[in-house]
Amino acid sequence: MKFSFSALTAAVLITTATLASAQNVAIVNGKPVPVERLNVLAEQIAASGRPVDDSIRAQLKEEVVLREVFMQEAQKRGVASSPEFKNQMALARETIMIRALFADFQKKNPVTDADLKAEYDQLVAANSGKEYRARHILVEKEDEAKAIIKSLKGGAKFEDIAKKQSKDAGSGANGGDLDWAAAASYVPEFSEAMVKLEKGQMTQEPVKSQFGWHVIRVDDVRQAEMPKFDDVKPQIAQQMQQQKLQEFQKGLRDKAKIQ
Structure with missing residues (x-):
């Protein structure tokens, strides 16, 4: 079988066009758009x-x-010749670098x-110990707190009084419930009074803090x-990487000669 010169030329041109098409997303006004641009976005x-997927690639x-x-x-x-464009390009170049x-x-x-693992072990050591499920009622005056304690001793429900009288709107709406927390989560005066209570006990005297007067019960x-460890490993890694990066940035700033 013999091929004519024109047939061979046409075959080469078709093959070349096919290869070019595979390397380009499209040709816009005669200018090829490389498929690599699409790949970068993907x-x-x-x-x-x-x-x-195919739908996303079509959008890209x-x-x-x-x-x-x-x-x-x-x-x-x-x-591209405008000063605004040149300034924006300079900033973009800095950002990318x-x-x-x-x-x-x-x-x-x-x-x-x-x-x-070392960081996790430190966190465990720092956060080990007891957690308390406490409630409190916060009021402005000591007399109010004393009256509440008297009412509670007389059979009034802690939750009901908290909803009606507590200045702490967040916990008050939940009957004074502060959820589970370590003693260190609270101000010292509150913590010191709370850790002395056993399960089910209430403070017998009002507790004063910077926020007012508290009546506290430990549930x-x-x-x-x-x-x-495996459950929190990604979060710890992210925090430590960020910390390392911040130290690197600070080191560069500290070494720089700035006049």
């Missing part, structure tokens, strides 16, 4: 945790085509599993339970 979306294709259309028009109008610097630092200075006590 990688950004994938990095955010969103799947990039339209996005890069529109960008090329707008870019060509901007070039026709000489937008700084972001790349920080990414490079974090890549070369990773937080190790040993670092994470329950338990040992603090920390989440498992």
